Amino acid sequence: MSFFQADQLSINFGGIKAVDGVSFDVEKGTVFTIIGPNGAGKTTIFNLVSRIYEPSGGRLVFEGTDITRVPPHRIAALGIARTFQNIELFEHATLLQNLLLARHAHKQSNFISELLFLPSVRRMEVEHREMVEKVIDFLDLQQYRDSLIVNLPYGVRKVTELARALCTDPKLLLLDEPSSGLNVEETEDMAFWIQDIKNLLGITVLMVEHDMKLVSAVSDRVLALNYGRPLAQGSPQEVQSHPEVVRAYLGG
Amino acid sequence: MRFVFKTSYAQDIQIFRDRRDAFWYLLLAVVAVLLPVVISDYYVGETTWVFVYAICGVSLMVLVGYTGLVSLGHAAFLGIGAYAHAFFLKHGVPWVAAVALAVAITTACGIVVGLPALRMTGIYLAIATLAFSVIIQEVFSRWESVTHGFAGMAVEKPVIFGISFADDRAFYYLCLFFLVLTLWLTRNLLRAPTGRAWVAIRDSEIAAQSMGVNLAIYKSMAFAYSAALMGLAGALFAHKIAYLAPDIFTILLSIQLLLLVIVGGLGSLHGAVFGAIFVALLPPVIAILRDSIPASFADVASATGLSLFGAIGEAVGNFLRKPGVEAGIFGLILVLVILLEPLGMYGRWMKIRIFFSTFPMYKRATFKRQKTYMRSERLR
Numbered sequence: 001m002s003f004f005q006a007d008q009l010s011i012n013f014g015g016i017k018a019v020d021g022v023s024f025d026v027e028k029g030t031v032f033t034i035i036g037p038n039g040a041g042k043t044t045i046f047n048l049v050s051r052i053y054e055p056s057g058g059r060l061v062f063e064g065t066d067i068t069r070v071p072p073h074r075i076a077a078l079g080i081a082r083t084f085q086n087i088e089l090f091e092h093a094t095l096l097q098n099l100l101l102a103r104h105a106h107k108q109s110n111f112i113s114e115l116l117f118l119p120s121v122r123r124m125e126v127e128h129r130e131m132v133e134k135v136i137d138f139l140d141l142q143q144y145r146d147s148l149i150v151n152l153p154y155g156v157r158k159v160t161e162l163a164r165a166l167c168t169d170p171k172l173l174l175l176d177e178p179s180s181g182l183n184v185e186e187t188e189d190m191a192f193w194i195q196d197i198k199n200l201l202g203i204t205v206l207m208v209e210h211d212m213k214l215v216s217a218v219s220d221r222v223l224a225l226n227y228g229r230p231l232a233q234g235s236p237q238e239v240q241s242h243p244e245v246v247r248a249y250l251g252g
Numbered sequence: 253m254r255f256v257f258k259t260s261y262a263q264d265i266q267i268f269r270d271r272r273d274a275f276w277y278l279l280l281a282v283v284a285v286l287l288p289v290v291i292s293d294y295y296v297g298e299t300t301w302v303f304v305y306a307i308c309g310v311s312l313m314v315l316v317g318y319t320g321l322v323s324l325g326h327a328a329f330l331g332i333g334a335y336a337h338a339f340f341l342k343h344g345v346p347w348v349a350a351v352a353l354a355v356a357i358t359t360a361c362g363i364v365v366g367l368p369a370l371r372m373t374g375i376y377l378a379i380a381t382l383a384f385s386v387i388i389q390e391v392f393s394r395w396e397s398v399t400h401g402f403a404g405m406a407v408e409k410p411v412i413f414g415i416s417f418a419d420d421r422a423f424y425y426l427c428l429f430f431l432v433l434t435l436w437l438t439r440n441l442l443r444a445p446t447g448r449a450w451v452a453i454r455d456s457e458i459a460a461q462s463m464g465v466n467l468a469i470y471k472s473m474a475f476a477y478s479a480a481l482m483g484l485a486g487a488l489f490a491h492k493i494a495y496l497a498p499d500i501f502t503i504l505l506s507i508q509l510l511l512l513v514i515v516g517g518l519g520s521l522h523g524a525v526f527g528a529i530f531v532a533l534l535p536p537v538i539a540i541l542r543d544s545i546p547a548s549f550a551d552v553a554s555a556t557g558l559s560l561f562g563a564i565g566e567a568v569g570n571f572l573r574k575p576g577v578e579a580g581i582f583g584l585i586l587v588l589v590i591l592l593e594p595l596g597m598y599g600r601w602m603k604i605r606i607f608f609s610t611f612p613m614y615k616r617a618t619f620k621r622q623k624t625y626m627r628s629e630r631l632r
Contacts, residue, residue, distance in 0.1 A: 076464035105464030
C-alpha cells in the first residue's frame with residue numbers, strides 16, 4: 001500500500017475532460033512532481049486532492065483511507081497541506097496571524113472558552129506560537145513576523161505560503177508552482193528548502209513545477225501530463241527525454 | 253519613539269500591549285466613570301447613546317470588518333432584540349432573564365439569516381439581508397398582539413434585582429458596563445482561533461478552507477455572534493428610546509450602522525467606538541449648530557452694525573433646519589471618508605499617533621500600499 005494514491009482520477013467541466021484517468025502513487029518520503037504544458041490539468045489535480053473540486057471518477061487514497069468524499073476543511077487535519085499558484089494569503093493580517101491560522105486544524109478550544117479566554121486557551125495559543133516560531137526559524141522569516149502581508153514583496157509572500165503550509169504539520173505537502181515569479185536566487189533557496197523539507201522534516205512532497213532545473217534537482221519521480229492525460233512517468237531524466245513529452249512541449 | 257521589548261510569546265496575546273497602554277485605557281475608564289459627575293443631564297443621555305451605538309458597532313464590525321460579510325439588515329436584529337426585551341418585561345420576566353431571552357432570540361434569527369450567507373457574498377448577501385429587514389419591519393407593524401403595531405409599545409423602566417436603573421445616570425453606567433463587557437468578549441474571540449478564522453474567511457475563503465476552517469460553521473458563528481450583540485444593544489436601545497414603533501427600525505438605521513463601521517474604520521474595535529461617537533454625536537452637533545449659528549451671527553451683526561452677518565446666520569440656520577440635511581451630511585461624510593481615508597477614523601488616528609511617535613522622522617509613504625494584481629480569480 002503506497003502512501004498516497006490517485007486511481008483513475010477524472011473530472012469534467014462540461015464537455016471538457018480536464019483530468020482524464022490519471023493514476024499515480026507517491027511513496028513516503030519522496031518528492032513527486034507533475035509537469036506539463038499550460039492547461040494540462042496540473043492545478044486541477046491539486047484542487048481535486050485538496051477536495052475543492054468534486055471528481056467525476058476515480059479514487060484518492062491517503063495512508064490507506066479513502067479521501068475521495070472527505071469535505072475540504074477536513075483535509076488539513078488528515079495531514080495534507082497545500083500552497084497556491086497565485087498566492088492566497090490573508091492579506092490584511094500579519095504574517096504571524098497567517099501562520100497561526102494554519103494551526104486551526106489542531107485547535108482544541110471551544111467557543112465558550114475562547115469567549116472568556118480561559119487559561120487553557122492561552123496555553124494552547126502559546127503552544128501554537130512555539131510551533132509557528134520553529135517554521136519561522138526554518139524559513140528565515142523572523143524580520144517579517146509583524147508585517148501585514150499586503151506590505152510584503154512577492155518573493156516573501158511565496159515563502160510565507162510555504163511556511164503556512166508547513167505550520168499545519170503536514171505529512172503530505174502540495175506545492176503548486178513553488179518557483180513561479182521567483183528570481184534565480186530565490187529559486188535556489190526554494191530548491192534547498194524542498195530538499196530540507198523532505199530530508200530533515202520527513203515530509204512527502206507532491207509538486208507542480210515548470211522550472212525543469214528545479215524539477216530535476218529535487219524530484220524523485222516525475223509525471224508528465226497533457227490535455228489531462230498522463231504521457232509518461234519515471235525519473236526526471238526518463239521523463240524529460242521521453243518522445244511523447246518532447247512532442248507535447250515542442251510540437252511536431 | 254517607543255520600543256516594546258517582547259520577552260515571551262504570551263505577551264503578544266495580552267489585551268494591552270504593555271503597561272503604558274494599560275495605563276491609558278485605565279485612565280479612559282476612569283474618565284468614563286467620572287464623566288456623569290461633571291456633565292449635564294443632556295450630555296449624559298447623548299453619551300449613553302454613544303455606548304449603545306458602540307455595541308451595535310462592535311456587532312457589525314465582527315460581521316463586516318472581520319468576516320467580510322456585508323449586512324444591510326442589522327436594524328432588524330436591533331428591532332428584534334428591542335421588541336423581545338420589551339415584550340418579556342411587560343409580561344413580568346425579570347430584567348436579566350428578559351435580556352438573555354432577547355439575545356437568544358436574535359441569535360437564533362442570526363443563524364437563520366446566516367444560512368443563505370453560506371452561498372452568497374458581497375452585494376447578493378447585502379440584498380438578502382435587506383430583504384430580511386423589510387420582512388421583519390412588516391412583522392413589527394402587523395403582529396399587533398406582540399408589538400402593538402403602529403400604536404407603539406412603551407418600554408418598562410429597567411429594574412435589576414430590585415435596583416432601578418431608570419435614572420439617566422444609572423442607565424449610563426449600565427450601558428457602559430455592557431459596552432466594556434462586549435469589547436472584552438469580542439477582543440477575546442479575536443485573539444483566539446475563532447477570530448483568526450473569521451479574518452481568514454474575509455481575505456481568502458479557499459485558503460481558509462484548505463487550512464481546516466469549516467466555512468459553513470464559522471460564517472454562521474459570525475452571524476450568530478453579531479446578532480447576539482445586536483440583541484443586547486436592542487434591549488438597551490429599547491430603554492433609551494422608551495417607546496418602540498416599527499418605523500424606527502428601517503433600512504435607514506441599517507445604513508447608518510453600516511456607515512458607523514466604515515467611518516470608524518473597518519477591521520478594528522477602536523473603529524467601532526470611534527464610529528459610534530461620530531454617529532451618535534453628529535445629530536446633536538447639527539442641532540446645536542442650527543440654534544447657535546444664527547444667534548452668534550446676530551450678535552456679530554449687532555456689534556458691528558453689519559446686517560449682512562445676521563442674514564448669513566439666518567440662512568445657515570434655515571438650511572440646517574431643512575428636512576434631510578442631516579442624512580445629506582451623513583452621506584457627504586461617508587463619500588469623503590471612502591475617498592480620502594479608506595481606513596476610517598481609526599486609520600487617521602493611527603497616522604496621527606505614528607506621526608508624533610516617530611517625529612520628526614515621519615515618512616509620508618508609511619501607509620502607501622502597492623497595488624497588487626495576483627489573486628486568483630479562477631476558483632471563484
